[in-house]
Amino acid sequence: MTAVEIGSVMGREAGFVQDVRAIAGRALRQIPREPAAVIPAVFVPAFFYSVNLGALEKLAGTALNYKAFLLPMAIAFAVTGMSRAPALVTDIQSGYFDRLCMTPIKRSALLLGLMVADVAVIAALCLPVLAIGAIVGVRFATGLPGLLVFVAFSALWGLAFTCFPYAVALRTGSPAAVNACYVIFFPLFFLTDAVVPKQLLTGWFSVIATYNPVTYLLGALRSLITSGWQFRPLLEGTAAIAGLAAVGIWLALAALRARIRMGE
Amino acid sequence: MNDSVEYIVEGRAQVALEDDPVDAAVRTAGLVRRFGTTIAVDGLDLCVRRGEIYGFLGPNGAGKSTVIRILCTLLKPSAGTASVAGYDVAQDPGSVRVRIGVALQDAAIDDRQTGRELLILQGRLYGLSAAQIRLRLAEVLDLVDIGTAIDRRIGTYSGGMKRRLDLAAALVHNPEVLFLDEPTTGLDPHSRTAVWSEVRRLNRELGMTIFLTTQYLEEADSLADRVGIIASGRLLAEGAPAVLKHSVGHDVIVAEVDGDGTLALETLRSFEELEPAWSADGTITVTTIDGPAALGTVAVALGRSGLHIRSLTMRTPTLDDVFMEMTGSRIDREEVLL
Numbered sequence: 097m098t099a100v101e102i103g104s105v106m107g108r109e110a111g112f113v114q115d116v117r118a119i120a121g122r123a124l125r126q127i128p129r130e131p132a133a134v135i136p137a138v139f140v141p142a143f144f145y146s147v148n149l150g151a152l153e154k155l156a157g158t159a160l161n162y163k164a165f166l167l168p169m170a171i172a173f174a175v176t177g178m179s180r181a182p183a184l185v186t187d188i189q190s191g192y193f194d195r196l197c198m199t200p201i202k203r204s205a206l207l208l209g210l211m212v213a214d215v216a217v218i219a220a221l222c223l224p225v226l227a228i229g230a231i232v233g234v235r236f237a238t239g240l241p242g243l244l245v246f247v248a249f250s251a252l253w254g255l256a257f258t259c260f261p262y263a264v265a266l267r268t269g270s271p272a273a274v275n276a277c278y279v280i281f282f283p284l285f286f287l288t289d290a291v292v293p294k295q296l297l298t299g300w301f302s303v304i305a306t307y308n309p310v311t312y313l314l315g316a317l318r319s320l321i322t323s324g325w326q327f328r329p330l331l332e333g334t335a336a337i338a339g340l341a342a343v344g345i346w347l348a349l350a351a352l353r354a355r356i357r358m359g360e
Numbered sequence: 361m362n363d364s365v366e367y368i369v370e371g372r373a374q375v376a377l378e379d380d381p382v383d384a385a386v387r388t389a390g391l392v393r394r395f396g397t398t399i400a401v402d403g404l405d406l407c408v409r410r411g412e413i414y415g416f417l418g419p420n421g422a423g424k425s426t427v428i429r430i431l432c433t434l435l436k437p438s439a440g441t442a443s444v445a446g447y448d449v450a451q452d453p454g455s456v457r458v459r460i461g462v463a464l465q466d467a468a469i470d471d472r473q474t475g476r477e478l479l480i481l482q483g484r485l486y487g488l489s490a491a492q493i494r495l496r497l498a499e500v501l502d503l504v505d506i507g508t509a510i511d512r513r514i515g516t517y518s519g520g521m522k523r524r525l526d527l528a529a530a531l532v533h534n535p536e537v538l539f540l541d542e543p544t545t546g547l548d549p550h551s552r553t554a555v556w557s558e559v560r561r562l563n564r565e566l567g568m569t570i571f572l573t574t575q576y577l578e579e580a581d582s583l584a585d586r587v588g589i590i591a592s593g594r595l596l597a598e599g600a601p602a603v604l605k606h607s608v609g610h611d612v613i614v615a616e617v618d619g620d621g622t623l624a625l626e627t628l629r630s631f632e633e634l635e636p637a638w639s640a641d642g643t644i645t646v647t648t649i650d651g652p653a654a655l656g657t658v659a660v661a662l663g664r665s666g667l668h669i670r671s672l673t674m675r676t677p678t679l680d681d682v683f684m685e686m687t688g689s690r691i692d693r694e695e696v697l698l
Contacts (some may be wrong), residue, residue, distance in 0.1 A: 105496050107458050107533030110487035118484040126472050129513075183472075191468030195529070198432050199485040200458045357436075 109200040119201075119209020120216075123180050127217060130183075134217070137178050138224050145170035145228060148291050160293065161322060167229045168317035169290040171246075172310065174225050175218045175254035177281050180210040181261035181274050188269040188355075197356055207262060207352050211255055218254035222247045234321060242320040245330075249320075252337050253313050257281075259344025266351035284310050309336035383446065385410045385537050385569035386431060390440035393426050393593075400426040402593035403440070408571055408586075413563050415584030415601075416573040417679060423593035424573035425465055428541045431571070432462045445536050458486070461535030463526045465542045465573075471515035475506055475525050478514065479532055486533035493532075500528040503558050520551040527555065531562070538562065540572040544579060552579075559583055577679045589683055596686040605677040611651025612681050613658050613674050615644045617667040624665035631657060639690050642670075645681065 110118070127134060145166060153162045187193040196206060226243070236242045264270075264277040287304045288311045289297060297305050305311050316333020319326045386408035393401040401423045408414040416424050429435040431444050433453035441448060447455040469478055479500065483493035501510055504524040506517075514522065523546065530538060540559070544552040560583065562568045574580050580587045581601045588598045597604055617624070621638040628636035628646060634654060635647045644662070648654040651674045662669055684690050 105488060105492045105534050107535065108487040109454070109458060110485055114484060114487065118481055122470075122473065122477070122481055125477065129472060186472075187470065190470065191464060191466055192470045194434055194464065195462070195468040196485070197434060198457060198460070198462050199482070200454055200487075201485050 107200075109202075112202045112205055115201045115205035116209045116212060119196075119205055120212040123183065123210050123213035124216060126180075126183060127213075133182070134178075134221070137174050137221050141170040141173035141225050142228055144173055145225070149232070152291060161234075163229070163232050164234045164321045165293070165318060166291065167225070167234050167321060168314045169285070170225050170228070171222055171250050171317065172253065172285065172290075172313060174221045175250045176257050176285070177261065177278050178218050178221060178254055179214050179258035179261050181258065181265040181277075182271060184210060184262065184265045185269060185271045185274055188265070189271075193355075203352065203356050204349070206356075207266075207348060210262070211258060214258050215251050215255050219247055219251045222250050236321055237324045238320045242325070246317055246320045249313065249316055249333060249337065252341070256337055256341035256344050259341070259348040263344070263347040263351040266348070266355045284308065288314060290314060309340055312336035383410055384408060384443075385412065386414070386442075386444050386571055388427075388431075388440065388442040391427070391430065391437050391442050392439035393423075393430060393435060394438040400593050401430070401437075404590075404593070404595055406588065406595065406598075408569065410569050411563070411567045413559065413570045413572070413583055413585045415580035415587040416571065416590060417575070417577070417580040417587050417683070418573075418590035419575060422590045424575075424590060425541055426593075427590075428462075428464070428539055428571075428573055432460060432539055433457055458533075459536040460539060461530035461533065461537075462539045463523070463530040463541065463543055465545065469514055469522055469526055469529065472513065474513055475510040475517070475528075478525065479510075479529055482529045482532045488533060496532050496534070500531050503531075503561075504528040505554065520547050523547055524551065524555070527558070534566070535568065537569045537571065540570065542573055542575065544574070544576065556583055581679055587679060589679070589686060591683070591687050597682055601679060604679065604682045607682070607685075611648055611654075611674060612677050613646040613648065613651055613655060613672070615646070615658065615662055615672045616670040617642055617644060617662065618670060619667045621665075621667060624662050624667055627661045627665055628658065631661075634658070637684055639684070641690070643690075645684055647677065647681065647685075 148166055148169070149163060184193070187196070193206075226247075236246070238245070260280065261274050261277045265274050268274075287301065288308050289305055290310070294302075294305060294311065312329075312332040313336050315329045316336075319329035323329075384407045386406060388404050388406040391401055391404040391406075392399065404427065416427065418424050426435065430437055430442055431449060433449050433456050436450050441450075443449065444456045445459040447459070449456050473481070476497070479497055480493055483496060488496065504527060506521055506524060506528075509517065509521060514525065517525065523543070527540075527543065530540075543559070544555050547555065556579070559570055559572070563570055572579075572583065584601060586599060587601050587604060589596045589604075597607075599607070621642070621644045624644060625636050625638050628634050628644075631654075633648055633650070634657070637645045639645065646654065646658050655672070655674055659669070659672055662672075680690055
């Protein structure tokens with residue numbers, strides 16, 4: 097495509113990387129201006145971690161390091177569902193999304209830019225929860241590299257999950273629908289071995305937990321804290337994240353295509 | 361600019377071949393846009409020349425905004441073709457987007473950013489360097505007159521400030537073709553005058569083609585080199601404002617009356633030199649070659665029809681009269697009056 101010049105400045109396509117940077121930068125600038133969107137993601141996991149620890153640690157006995165066992169649940173709570181999907185809905189409703197669509201921006205950058213910002217926020221949200229864990233005595237058997245992998249797994253999981261609220265936002269442009277999307281968060285998290293070891297689960301609950309990808313995410317994260325470097329749980333965790341991401345990205349990109357296909 | 365009236369055939373303007381330049385800034389042919397069973401745009405043929413200010417005039421729901429959204433690549437045509445700056449909007453929307461600037465009817469800006477952040481982001485998306493963005497910000501901020509508020513969040517702006525910022529965002533990358541969808545709706549008179557001045561300056565100094573929709577007669581009359589009058593998705597007339605107005609008669613006599621004016625209409629029609637029309641808002645409009653000579657005749661005819669005449673005035677034709685001539689109704693007066 098050729099550049100266009102009328103005055104002394106030419107308009108042209110900025111390129112994919114520049115587009116993603118511009119959208120991500122805008123999304124990140126908004127974070128400190130909307131603390132209400134982030135504070136619950138710190139407070140809620142800290143609350144659940146404290147309550148579950150207080151209520152169940154004695155039941156767990158000394159055979160299980162319950163503080164370490166519970167920490168992945170708190171992390172998963174912190175990072176799951178943290179996305180700019182509500183802001184995307186606001187853009188759609190205000191017409192700003194249309195304004196962006198009338199620029200030469202690469203269409204996928206409209207979504208990927210937000211996701212890049214989400215990853216940065218999600219990684220940052222891991223830190224206060226990890227700090228709480230450190231305060232109560234949780235240590236990583238895999239050391240600092242394991243901690244970094246732990247954060248990476250958490251961020252990728254959070255990123256995979258963000259695809260769903262983005263898909264709903266793009267399909268509906270409705271804040272109510274996006275909020276309703278988070279309903280799937282609860283069965284995903286509570287129908288797992290989030291607070292009770294898997295071998296203690298029975299009946300239908302055990303069956304569902306076996307097929308729930310969150311179980312394998314938590315297993316991978318726990319292995320990094322308590323067991324050292326173990327191939328199988330990390331592989332299972334990777335597969336769980338990849339599976340969720342594959343479905344989520346497909347849905348989100350289909351929703352993006354539907355939103356921008358010029359009202360055919 | 362060319363002041364010729366385009367041919368009006370069966371209610372649709374046909375662009376004359378000699379006025380159909382190869383390098384038209386905007387061109388549509390048989391453009392149709394349907395929403396379900398509703399036809400919003402119905403076989404529109406347009407040709408806007410480069411460097412022209414083209415006014416698209418019509419009442420609410422006429423199809424103006426739908427046409428703009430098609431030309432700006434937000435909607436695909438259901439049938440027909442449309443091109444902007446030489447590129448087909450459906451086949452090559454990317455090439456269109458890099459050449460257009462758009463300020464839509466409702467200022468489409470993000471309340472959560474500052475004005476400066478919004479303009480910088482807009483510049484980045486058009487591939488401008490940091491130095492170019494600084495240069496353009498200085499230029500566009502000079503014209504939109506937002507002052508120090510440019511560093512405040514947009515959510516704190518008044519409606520007029522948002523419209524001006526929206527215009528600035530549309531101009532950051534120096535577009536070839538600028539689309540303005542009802543650019544002064546909701547603006548105070550001072551801001552409206554400023555926007556008009558800027559539109560003229562952009563056109564005069566940069567040669568920017570400007571396609572604006574409006575429901576304000578004065579705006580189309582004052583700004584546009586040519587005006588297209590649209591109703592129910594169809595182009596009814598097209599031409600220079602002066603020529604369009606001239607086409608409906610030399611003088612217009614307007615009578616505001618109480619009662620049913622249809623009977624008076626019959627009486628007035630018996631005079632060969634008068635062309636009367638009745639509007640449901642209680643207005644009888646009579647076009648005639650010689651207004652002063654016909655004024656007495658009209659007054660007497662109305663009096664004999666038993667109507668109470670609230671006012672009787674004579675004036676030269678307006679674009680509203682052109683619209684009346686084409687459709688038999690007026691553009692919503694409450695929307696029109698400035």
